[in-house]
Amino acid sequence: MSLTARARFRFMKDMGAPALMAGSRAFMRARGRRRAPGPDTAPPLACGRRLREIMTRHYFLSRYAKGAAPVAWVTSGAPVELLRAFGFYTVYPENHGALCGAKGVGARLCSVAERNGYSQDLCSYARIDLGVALSGNSPAGKLPRPDLLFASNNICQTVAYWYTVLAEQWGVPFLLFDTPFNHAGGPSGADIAYMTSQLEDMLPTLERVSGCKFRMKALEAVLDLSKETAETWGAVLGTMKAVPSPMTIFEAFVHLAPVVSLRGLPVALEYYRVLFEELNQRVARGQGALREERKRLMWDNIAVWYKVRDFSTLFAERGMSFVTATYTNAWAETASDMDAGRPLESIARTYSRVILNNSLGDRLRLMEQLIRDYRVEGLVIHSARSCKPYSVGQYDLKRLLLERLGVPSVVIEADIADERAYSEQQTRTRLEAFFEALES
C-alpha cells in the first residue's frame, strides 16, 4: 500500500465525499428533485436519500481505494466478514451489474463482452462485469482493480467460472469458498469441517495480500456487526407483514444494497436501524406503501432491474403490493447461525444454508412459509435467462404452489440486467391474464 494513495483516500473520505454529498444535495434542492409520489403510492421513504448518499459515497471512494487499502471483488454470497477483518475495500460486481441494469446500460456493456467472445447465454451480471473490465466504462465511474477475488459457489457455479476468468484477466489470486450443495436439509458434519478448513487455509493468502496479520478478535467483532445487520434487515422485511405493508418489494430491492455490499460495516447497521424506525412509524400510522392495498403478492427471483420503476407503477395502479420476495429474504434468513463464539464454523454454516444452496424441496417449503407469514395471495415468478440456479425448477414451483396452497402465479420470461431479453408485449399479456385470475 502506498502512503500517497492512503493520504488521497483519507482526503477523499474526509473532504471529497462530504463535499460531493453536499453538492449533490444542493443540486437536488435547486432542481426540486424529490420524486413526487405517484397517484397510487405513498411518498417515497425519507431514508431513500440517505441510501443514495451511502451508495454514491461507496462507489466514489472505491475510485481512490487502490493502493490505499487492499481491494477485493466479492460475490454477494461470499463470507465477506473474513475480508473485513483484514481491512479490505470490497467491490460487488453483482451489485454493480444491478446498478448498470437499473440505469439501462446493461445490454451495452454485455455487448462489449460478447464482442470479445463471451456468449449471450451467459449470466448478464458476468457479461456486464467482463464488459466493464474490457472497456473500463462504468456508470459508477471507475471500479478499482482488484488485489484479490473472493467468491463462493453457494449462489451458483457461474460465479466460480466468472471469477476464474477475472483471475486470468487481472493476474490476481482467487479464493473460492466451496460450499457443497445441501440436498439433505443442511450441511453435514463433513461439509462443515470441509468449509471451515477452507476458511482456515485462506488466512495466509489474506495476510499476504492485505499485509495485515489475522486477529480473531477483529473477526469476532465483524461477525457480531454482520449478524446484527442481517437481523435488522430481517426486521425491516418483517414490517412488511403488516397490512397494509409499509414498503413494497420494489423499494426493498433498492434498500437491499447495504446488506449486500456493506455487510459487516457500521454504516449498514446504522442505515437499517433508521429504515426500520421509519417503517415502524408507517405501520403505527397504518400507512401503506400503496394508497390502497388490494392484493398482496410475492416475487420470486432477482429483480428485472431495468423494469423496477415500470413494474412498481403497473402493480401500484391495481392496488397490488409485493410484500415479500425470496431474493430479499436471502440476506436475512440465515443470520441467526452467525456466532462470534465459533467464528469460522458459524460462517461455514451460515453461508452454506443460503436459499440457492438448498434443495428445491427446501425452497418450496420456504416459499410456503413466506406465503403464510406475509398473507400472500399471488406470486410473480421471474424466470431469469441469466440465472439457472434460481430459474430451473420454477415451472414446477408454480404448479406445486397452486396445488398445495391455491396460490395463483405468473411466470415472466426476462433477464436481470440485459434488457434485450425482455419482451414488453409478452409480459403485458401474461400479466393481464394474471391480474384477471387474481381478481376473479
Next chain:
Amino acid sequence: MDVSKPPSRKEYMTMQKGRGRGLFGVFPGRYPRELFWSHGVLPMEIWDPVLDTSGSGVHLQPTICSIVKAGLELIIQGKCDDLDGFLFPHTCDSIQNLGSMVRDYLDVSKPCLFFYPPKAPYGRASRVFFRRELERLALELEGIYGRPDRDALHNAVVQGREVQKTLAALYAARAEGRLDASNSEFYRVVRLVEYMHPDDMLPAMKEFLDQRTTNHSVRTPCLVLSGVLPNPEGLFPVLDQLGLRVGDDDLLSCGRRLSGETDSGLDALDSLVESILGMPACSTINSPIEERRKQIIRKTGRCSAGGVLFNVIKFCEPDLFYYPYLRESLRKQGIKTLFLENEVNRDISGQTETRIEAFAEMIRRRRE
C-alpha cells in the same frame, strides 16, 4: 462381442437386467464407477439419449442445455423403468437443480442420490472431504443393494485402473497416428465406458487396440476436439470424409475423465480419491484456465494437431466461460480454432458443414 458393432445401450441394458444386474442411471460427469461395480451394479450414464425433448419444456426453460433436457425427457417419458435409481454428480448449476427437481418435484419413486466432487484448487481439506463423500455414497448404495462382498470394492478398483490404462493406451495410439480407425469407430469404443460392465468393456477395448494398432504412424491432418461430448453423430462422418482425424480430445465425457495412474498401494477409497481428483483440468470443477490451456496445448502437441475444434453445447456455461480465453491464447500460439455451438442429437447444418470444410482446408494448408 463384435467391437465394430457393439450392442446398443438399450440392448445391453436388457441383457444385463436378464443376468440380474442392477442398473443405475448416472447423469454427467465425474463419479466413482467402481462403487457401483462393487455392488454388481451397472452405472448407465445419461448424456445424449436420442429423444424428442419437447416434453421437457413443461419443466425447463428454453435456455437450458440439451443434455439436461434429454436426460429429463428420458425420465418423464417413462424410459427409465429398468433403472433402480439415479445419481446426480454435482457438475453444473443445471444438473444440480435437475437432480433436486427430479427428487423433490417429480414423482419418480426411485432413489435419487447426489455426489459432490470438491472444486479446484484442491486444498488439504479436499481429500478428506472427498473420501467422506465416497463413504457416504457407498453407504447409500449399501442401503439399496446391501453390503458388497469384502473384496468387491478392491477388485472393482483394480478393474477401474485397468480401464483407465486401456483408455490411455487407446488415446496414445490415436494421438501417434497408429490406430487404424475412423473417428466414429474410435469414439464408439471409447464411449463403451458410459454403459458397459468392465468384464465386457475391457476385452472389447483391448481387442480393438490389438487389432487396430499399426507399427507405422499415419500423419493425416489432425485436430483436437474440445467440448462436452463427441456428438452430434453427424459430426464424425463429416470429419472422416474430409480426412480429418480427431487426434485427441478435451471432452468432458471423454478426455477430461481420463485419470492418470494411481498408487496401487493405496486402499480402495483413497485410490478413488486420487483417481478422480487426478483427472484433467475441467471447467466444471473450476480448474484455472491456465491449466486447461496447457492441457489443450499439450494435446495438440502430442498429436501434431493443426487446430482445435470447440464443439460446445448451447447454454453450457462451464465451457462458454472458458472459451474466449482459450481461443485467444491458442491463437497466440498459432493454433487455429473453430467454434461450433450444438445441441445433442441435432444434425449438423449445411452451414456448419461448410465452416468445418473451411477449417479443414486451413489445417491442411498449415501442414503443407
